[in-house]
Amino acid sequence: MxxxxxxxxxxxxxxxxxxxxxxxxxxxxxxxxxxxxxxxxxxxxxxxxxxxxxxxxxxxTDAPYGSGLIDTALDPHVASIDDGIRISEEFIETDVREVLMMLTTEANLDLVMDDNVGGIVNAQINDLLVDEAIEKVLMPLGLSHARRGDQVIVAPPDPSSPLFSYISVRKDYRPLHIDSRALMETVPASWLQYVTSIESAKILMVHAPPRITDDIISRFASIDQPIPQVVLEAIICVVSPDCGFQFGLDWQHAVELDGAKSLALGATGLALNGTVSGEGMNQIFSEFSSTSTFVKLLNEHGYLTIRASPHVMAKDGEQANIAINRETFFSVQPPGTTGNNAVFFQQDIQKVDAGITLDITPHIRGDVVTIDIEKAEVSEDVRTANNELSVNPFPVINRRSVSTTVSVKDGKTIVIGGLVQRETIDRVNRVPGLSRLPGVGYLFQSTQRQTRDAEVVIFISPRIVRSEGS
Structure with missing residues (x-):
């Protein structure tokens, strides 16, 4: 108007x-x-x-519409308008349509009802405003109402109702941290009809009666919080059998902290003897900074070889992958493409990976991180180590893997050992000078291929990174 x-x-x-x-x-x-x-x-x-x-x-007319979460400019709903009229009535087994007509007539208001409004009212109203009295009557019946000036509109909260647009409001919610599909899973099944997910715009549009709309938006806001992340620091090293060092059993070495031996092991014949202090073990292999320093010193002195020291960040509950692989390609000819009867020649190139693979999923529980190691795998193509298999056109992969779930405190270290990797080493012995003579140099050199099994040891340390407000 x-x-x-x-x-x-x-x-x-x-x-x-x-x-x-x-x-x-x-x-x-x-x-x-x-x-x-x-x-x-x-x-x-x-x-x-x-x-x-x-x-x-x-x-x-210049009021903004559609800005922010709440469209207040065109919101016709008023919680309770003080018309100066207060009502006191008692209704027993009375039809709701009759009750609504009595209340609105007493307050000099116009009543607009949906055809599906129905039910029996048992209520006692003591000195309430008109809107408060109507809400008390409609609440047990699951009906909604809205106030537009001197008009009271009553309808069921059903989107198919012709009066639904008059009793409902629309609010848009844009998720900041949680995927919109995950937020949709938190909405009760009976309320899903009020929520529309627009994937392309990353917006959840809620169109429902004010109370339901506020409840859904509040639910989204409480769940849509920053997700803590975990930095996974890893050291992947290889210990050769001829280096004289094994993790946990070092036959010839001692570790000193503050001038005192914390770890000393030795062997005489078949007898094993040694001393170890609890503080020493805790200091060396608990904090990742101490562990990484110790392992790097072993690498510098040739006791082991560090293959990689990757760092990867993963969200709470999401998988992280670390792979140090070698890709091997081979060709496959489908049946019917070979022989004298073949008309067309077809060849498919396939790929297989071999190396070291880690699939890790962290779960944060306070200051404890539960690490789900779905796969810790060491593999290699054995054709390079076996002359009998070298003529095989297809790769032969040996795989060794473990899977486990471990809980560790923030910043502490876990160790995965016992994964054996086969290494092939070619040792070339030459006679200086003569081995480089053209044509006859090969007579003054020899190549010896050695195959040995080396242990792969993996150190993993999770570090929690919390965002502001998480």
């Missing part, structure tokens, strides 16, 4: 107004402003009283 506008000006006056504005713009006078319809407003309800237009629930 619109307020009556002022009398329309004549065409001559409009022409003169246009000329004045054009001259003002051309002369640079930016202060010449005379907006048309500057007092126009949209009203939900109004009436003439004593020769004047009386408005209620005025909404300005």
């Amino acid at each position: 619109y307020r009556p506008l002022p009398p329309r000006i004549s065409v001559d006056e409009l022409i003169q107004e246009s000329l004045d504005r054009s001259n003002a713009v051309n002369s640079g006078d930016e202060h010449y402003v005379q907006p048309i319809l500057e007092d126009e407003v949209i009203v939900d309800n109004g009436h003439w009283e004593n020769g004047a237009w009386v408005e209620s629930n005025v909404v300005p």
Whole structure:
């Protein structure tokens, strides 16, 4: 409904107004402003009283719509309007339509009801405002109402109802941290009809009665929190059998901390003897900084070889993958493409990986990280180590893998050992000078191929990285 506008000006006056504005713009006078319809407003309800237009629930025409989570500009719902009328009634086994007509008539309000409104009311109303009384009556029946000026609209919260748009509001929620599909899983099944997920825009649109809309939006906001992440630091090293060192059983070495031996082991014949302090073991192999320093020192002195020291960040509950692999390609000819009867030649190239693979999923529980090691695998192509298999056109892969679940405190270290990897080493012995003679140099050199099994040891340390507010 619109307020009556002022009398329309004549065409001559409009022409003169246009000329004045054009001259003002051309002369640079930016202060010449005379907006048309500057007092126009949209009203939900109004009436003439004593020769004047009386408005209620005025909404300005320039009010923003669709900005933010709550569209308050066109929200017609008022929690409770104090009309100065308070109601005290008692209803026993009374039809809800009759009750609504009695309440609205007593408050001098117009009533608009959906055809599906029905039910029996048993309620006692003591000195309540009209909107509060109507809400108390409708609450047990699962019905909703909205107030538009002097109109009370009652309908079931069903999107198929023709009055649904009058009793509902729309709010849009844009997830910041959690995937929209995960948020949809938190909505009760009976409320899914009110939520629309727009995947391309990453927006969840909620269109429902105000109470349900606020509940769903509040549910989304409480769940959509920053997700803590875990930095997984790893050291992958190889211990050769001829280096004289084994993790946990070092036959000839001792570790000293603060001038005192913390770890000393030795063997005489078949007798094993040694000493170890609890503090020493805790200091060396608990904190990753101490562990990494110790392992790097062993690498510098030739006791082991560090293959890689990767760092990877993973979200809580999401998988991280670390792979140090060698790709081997081989060809496959489908049946019917070989032989004298073959008309077309077809060849497919396949790939197989061999090396070291880690599939890890961290789960944060306070300051403890549960690491689900889905696969810790060591593999190699044995054709390079076996002359009998070298003529085989297809790769032969030996795989050794473990899977486990371990809980460790933030920053501590876990160790995976016992994974054996077969290494092939070619030792070339040459006679200096003579081995480089052209044509006969090969007579003064020999190549010896050695195959040995080396132990792969993996150190993993999780470190929790919490975002602000998580």
